[in-house]
Amino acid sequence: MKFKDYYETLGVKRDATQDQIKSAYRKLARKLHPDVSKEADAEARFKEMxxxxxxxxxxxTRASYDQLGANWKNGQDFQPPPNADAGFEFGGRGGHAGFGDVSDFGEYFEQMFGRQTGFGHGRRHNVHAQGEDHHAKVQIDLEDAYRGAERNISLRMPVIDDSGHVVTRDRTLSVNIPKGIRSGQTLRLSGQGGPGIGRGKxxxxxxxIVFRPHPRYRVDxxxxxxxLPLAPWEAALGASLTVAIPQGSIELSIPPNSAAGRKLRLKGKGIPGKEAGDLYVVLNIVLPPADTEQAKEAYRKLRDAAPFNPRAFS
Structure with a gap:
């Protein structure tokens, strides 16, 4: 997927005001409209614009795009960062933007950010009206789901300042993370969205909620x-080991003749809840390095004492 520099496409600087962006678009639209322009690539450029x-x-959506960073160049191979939209607060949820016929990058952007914005769904014009609901994606640690926690969550809300530039307004909220919450579930904070109009609430x-990538655990x-790394003799002969899990630690018996990739299921040790998940310990056999003459001799003795062809089973 190729990165699209939308500022370069419209011929404006990254710090352009909203009015300058609108003006640049209208100027290009008059120039590149397929019914008017004689340029060979007018239709393609009109779609890009x-x-x-x-x-x-x-x-x-502009603030979301800016969050991807200014270091990407137009046409550069683009690798989407994980949870790029985390920490951004958006007003409304009007569905997809309906970008229409777009590039691969535009399709990615619509899927990632388009679902999170109102795209013009503003306040009602009544004298008294309830404030707009806001939405944000936040990352928590897996351990918070096991124990429950109270965390300070920082959010950024895109707004337009008095000079017409898009800036972010930061705020921090204290949020109670309930025990057993899972990635993809939603917490509702009453009254923490947009302000009401008049006497409206x-x-x-x-x-x-999404989980931060964990150095030890994977969640499904x-x-x-x-x-769980094992020495070859632990896998072959069996062993009793202390294994760290999100709830603390347990004593785990490794059955003899355990193969690499074997999963040991610990029922109910996954994410807690009315129907608790399971914890799977995946065995990973790690070979000691043959980096000394003594280690090499030990491998030779093993080779001679226990003839074994691993390819016979493939």
Whole structure:
């Protein structure tokens, strides 16, 4: 997937005001419209310009795009960062933006960020109206789901300042993370969304929970996986080992003749809940290095004492 520099497409600087972006789009639209332009690539450029404008014209989608960073170059191979939209607070949830015929990058951007913005769904114009609901994705640690926790969550909300530039407004909330919450579930914070109009109540804030990548554990739904390194003799002869798990530690019996990749299921030791998940310990056999003459001799003795052809089973 190739990165699209939408600012370059519209011929504006990254710090352009919303009015400058609108003006640049209108100027290019008059020049490149297929019914008017005689340039051979007018239709393709017109589509690229439309894709760029649909992202940059809205302060929320523009802020999301800016979060990807200014170091990417137009046409450069683009590797999407994980959870790129985490920590951003958006007003409304009006569905996909409907970008239409877009590039691969535009399709990625729509899937990642388009679902999170209102795209023009603003306040009602009544004298008194309830505030707009806001949405954000936040990352928590897996351990928080096991124990429950109270965490300070920092959010950034795109707004337009007095000079017409898009800036972010930061705020920090104290959030109670309930025990047993799973990735993809949503927490509702009443009254923490957009302010009401007149005597209208404030909207609500909906937080979509995702787990931060963990150095030890992998999560699949409510099940958790952990790799356990074993010495060859532990796998062959069996062993009793102390294994760290998110709830503390357990004594685990390794059955004799355990193969690499074998999964040992610990029922109910996954993410807790009404139907608790399971914890799977995945065995990983690690060979000692043959980096000394003594170690090499030990391998030779093993080779001679226990003839074994691993390819006979493939």
């Amino acid at each position: 439309g894709e760029a404008y649909k992202v940059l014209k809205d302060p929320e 404030a909207g609500d804030l909906y937080l979509e 739904g409510h099940d958790v996986y952990v790799d």
